[in-house]
Every structure is written in structure tokens, then in C-alpha cells.
Amino acid sequence: MIIKIIKNTSWSLANQIIERGVLIIGSIIIARHFDTTDFAFYSFFYLTANMLSSYASIGLGVTSTKTFASIDGEVKNPLIGTIFLLAFISSIAFSILILLTFEKINLSTNNPELRWYLSIYVFIAVLVSILKGAVFGIEKFKQLFFVSLSASIFLSFLILYSTWSGEIKYSIYAVILHAGIMAIGCLYLIIKSLGFEFIINSFFFSSSHIFKTISFAGPMFLTSIIVSTGIWLSGLALLNGENGEYNFSVFSIGLQIFSLGILIPTQISNALVPSLVKMANKNDILINDEKKTLIRKILAVIFIISLLSIFTGWAGSDIVSAIYGEKYKITEMIVILFLLAAMWNSLSMITCNVLLTHNKQWGWLRLNLLWIIVLMITIQITKDNLNFFGSVALITSYIVLFISSLISLIKARLI
Numbered sequence: 001m002i003i004k005i006i007k008n009t010s011w012s013l014a015n016q017i018i019e020r021g022v023l024i025i026g027s028i029i030i031a032r033h034f035d036t037t038d039f040a041f042y043s044f045f046y047l048t049a050n051m052l053s054s055y056a057s058i059g060l061g062v063t064s065t066k067t068f069a070s071i072d073g074e075v076k077n078p079l080i081g082t083i084f085l086l087a088f089i090s091s092i093a094f095s096i097l098i099l100l101t102f103e104k105i106n107l108s109t110n111n112p113e114l115r116w117y118l119s120i121y122v123f124i125a126v127l128v129s130i131l132k133g134a135v136f137g138i139e140k141f142k143q144l145f146f147v148s149l150s151a152s153i154f155l156s157f158l159i160l161y162s163t164w165s166g167e168i169k170y171s172i173y174a175v176i177l178h179a180g181i182m183a184i185g186c187l188y189l190i191i192k193s194l195g196f197e198f199i200i201n202s203f204f205f206s207s208s209h210i211f212k213t214i215s216f217a218g219p220m221f222l223t224s225i226i227v228s229t230g231i232w233l234s235g236l237a238l239l240n241g242e243n244g245e246y247n248f249s250v251f252s253i254g255l256q257i258f259s260l261g262i263l264i265p266t267q268i269s270n271a272l273v274p275s276l277v278k279m280a281n282k283n284d285i286l287i288n289d290e291k292k293t294l295i296r297k298i299l300a301v302i303f304i305i306s307l308l309s310i311f312t313g314w315a316g317s318d319i320v321s322a323i324y325g326e327k328y329k330i331t332e333m334i335v336i337l338f339l340l341a342a343m344w345n346s347l348s349m350i351t352c353n354v355l356l357t358h359n360k361q362w363g364w365l366r367l368n369l370l371w372i373i374v375l376m377i378t379i380q381i382t383k384d385n386l387n388f389f390g391s392v393a394l395i396t397s398y399i400v401l402f403i404s405s406l407i408s409l410i411k412a413r414l415i
Contacts, residue, residue, distance in 0.1 A: 008271035011141035022152040026159040033163040043252040053125035054228035056094035059220025061129035068137025069274040081203035091126035095119040124179040131186035147185030219361040230372040254338040261342025269349040276357040306343035313339045337391035344398035351405035371401040
């Protein structure tokens with residue numbers, strides 16, 4: 001089991017190094033070649049697009065992983081057809097909603113093309129979320145790496161063209177194209193793995209299948225709204241404050257450092273989910289004991305990895321500052337604080353997955369309500385402190401989330 005998780009984690013990590021690495025490097029290039037207004041516009045688009053995509057996915061990404069991981073030799077699975085039907089309806093509905101309510105979304109820019117960028121990206125990103133969740137479920141991590149590599153190559157060329165032409169819109173085109181290639185590639189992997197006949201046979205819908213899907217996806221949808229809104233509102237609080245564009249830009253850079261901090265833990269988490277689903281489906285005392293031991297080991301490994309990333313960030317903070325240029329004062333403290341936030345988030349990911357694989361999605365929703373309350377209170381208290389840029393609020397809220405979720409696991413005897 002451990003060997004399989006390590007193997008899947010390695011390919012998932014390679015995938016994310018390519019996928020997120022290119023996005024981060026692209027963001028660095030954009031930050032250095034465009035002024036703060038253009039960089040803030042790009043960052044605002046990316047943050048808003050991901051928030052809206054989380055809404056539109058209505059919790060179906062995790063549901064897709066759980067469903068596909070449960071496939072065990074059957075000739076069809078009607079839940080799969082239900083998931084894709086709900087995803088397609090949601091992506092269409094949200095894309096139209098964005099176009100109709102553009103004035104409400106357009107909080108920081110007068111660019112009339114923003115609504116089209118957001119609408120197209122959200123439509124594609126919802127499909128990517130469900131398709132990638134399915135690929136995780138069938139554990140095709142190696143094949144997903146090559147899909148990400150292809151998508152990242154196209155993204156890189158478009159970002160370079162954007163800096164050459166001086167037009168920030170091409171950087172946004174790059175993000176949209178990247179999502180499109182990922183969607184096509186993931187769909188190909190699913191069909192190749194399960195067979196076209198299996199997929200067609202699974203497109204059977206009934207009220208019971210829809211209810212069963214929504215009963216799991218519903219709480220996950222609300223949770224995704226809370227999580228994405230919390231980060232977005234944090235950035236908006238900084239953007240609308242004093243020195244807003246600069247503070248928001250540094251916050252965006254901090255989130256990139258944060259994303260590096262959770263890079264390896266996220267891949268471990270992704271590789272762990274299918275194994276947890278299979279173990280949870282078997283009501284065996286020995287397997288339950290093995291699962292508890294596995295969870296403790298994974299938490300310890302992630303803690304050690306996070307400490308190493310914090311030490312690396314501290315040692316390389318001058319390099320980070322030099323990468324982003326003199327326009328942004330990325331101090332040693334900023335790097336360490338955002339990596340500390342990443343550590344507590346990483347630990348929370350594991351406790352989250354354990355709860356979800358045991359159908360504790362409503363409990364996870366309640367814990368995330370607590371998380372966003374703590375986040376909003378602390379961001380308001382610390383938003384004007386030029387040493388923090390939202391990092392302390394993230395740290396505080398993720399500590400509360402991890403401790404409360406750990407208590408829930410202990411009470412349920414799942415760890």
C-alpha cells in the first residue's frame with residue numbers, strides 16, 4: 001500500500017511541478033514585465049476565476065474521485081453519468097450567470113472583456129475538475145503527467161508572447177488554453193482506461209442517482225464556496241485597503257509561495273484518497289488498524305516535509321525576493337509566514353480526506369464554517385499591517401481547522 005502511494009505521489013508531484021510550476025514561473029515573468037496594474041488585473045482574474053470555478057463545480061470534483069475509485073469490475077456505474085450531467089448543467093448555468101451579472105463581478109477593473117474571460121474559463125475549469133477527479137480515482141497519475149506537460153508547453157509559449165507583445169490579455173488566453181488541453185487529455189485517459197462502452201452505459205439517469213450524488217456533493221459544494229470565498233475575500237480586503245494594488249500583488253505572490261509549500265503534501269493527499277476509499281469500503285478490523293497507522297504516518301511525513309520547506313524558504317528568501325524584482329519587497333518573514341500557513345493547510349488536507357472517505361462531509365462543512373469565520377476576523381485585524389499581507393490570518397484559521405478536524409477524527413475513532 002505504501003509503495004503504491006509513493007509511486008502515485010511521485011507521478012502526481014511531477015505533474016504538479018510541471019502544471020503549477022509553469023503557472024508560477026509565468027506569474028513571475030508577468031510580475032517583472034508588466035506594471036502593478038496589469039499584474040493586479042491578471043491576479044484578480046485568476047483568483048476570481050478559480051473562486052467561481054469552485055462554485056460551479058458544486059463539489060463534484062471530490063465526488064468524481066470517490067465514485068471512480070469505487071469502480072470494481074462492473075459494466076456500468078450510473079453515478080458517473082449523473083456526475084457528468086450535473087457538471088455540464090452547472091458549467092453552462094454559471095457561465096451564463098457570469099455574463100449576465102458582470103457588473104457585480106467587475107469590482108476592480110473596467111475591462112469589458114473580463115466577463116468573457118471568466119465565463120469561458122469557468123465553463124472549461126468545471127469540466128477539468130470532474131475529469132481530473134476521475135483520473136485521480138482510476139489512479140492514472142503517470143499518464144496525467146504527460147497531459148499536463150503538453151498543456152504547460154502551450155501555456156509557456158503564450159505567456160512569452162504576452163510579454164513580447166506587451167498585452168496582458170494573452171497571458172489570460174494562456175490560462176484558458178491550458179484548461180482546455182487538460183480537459184481533452186483527461187477525457188481521453190478516462191475513455192482509454194475504462195472503455196467507451198462503459199462510459200456510454202453509465203450515462204443512465206434517475207432521481208435516486210441524482211439524490212445520492214447530491215447528498216455527497218451538496219456539502220462539498222458549500223465547502224468549496226466557503227474555501228474559495230474566504231481566500232478571495234481576503235485578497236479583496238487587501239485590494240480595497242490602503243496601497244491596495246501593491247498589497248494585493250504581494251498577497252498574490254504570497255499565495256504562490258503558499259502553493260509551493262503545499263505542492264508535495266497535495267500530491268500525497270491525491271494519491272492517498274483512492275486507497276482510503278477502498279479501505280473504507282471494507283469493514284475489517286485489521287484493515288481499519290492498518291488505515292489508522294497509515295494516516296498517522298502520512299501526517300508525520302507531511303509535518304516533516306513542511307518543516308523542510310519552511311527551512312528552505314528561510315534559506316532562500318533572498319533568492320525569492322530577487323526573482324520577483326525590486327517592485328515587491330518579499331522579505332524573509334513573508335516567505336516563512338506563507339509557508340507556515342501552507343503547513344497547517346497541508347495537515348488539514350489529510351484529516352479532510354479521512355472524514356470525506358467515511359462520509360463525514362457535513363462535519364467537514366461545519367469545520368470550514370469555523371475556518372472562514374476565524375479567517376475573516378483575523379484578516380480585518382491584520383490587513384493594515386504591512387508585514388503580514390494576509391499571512392497571519394491564513395495561519396490562524398488553518399491551525400483552528402486542523403485542530404478541530406483532528407478532534408473530530410479522534411472522537412469518531414478514525415485515527
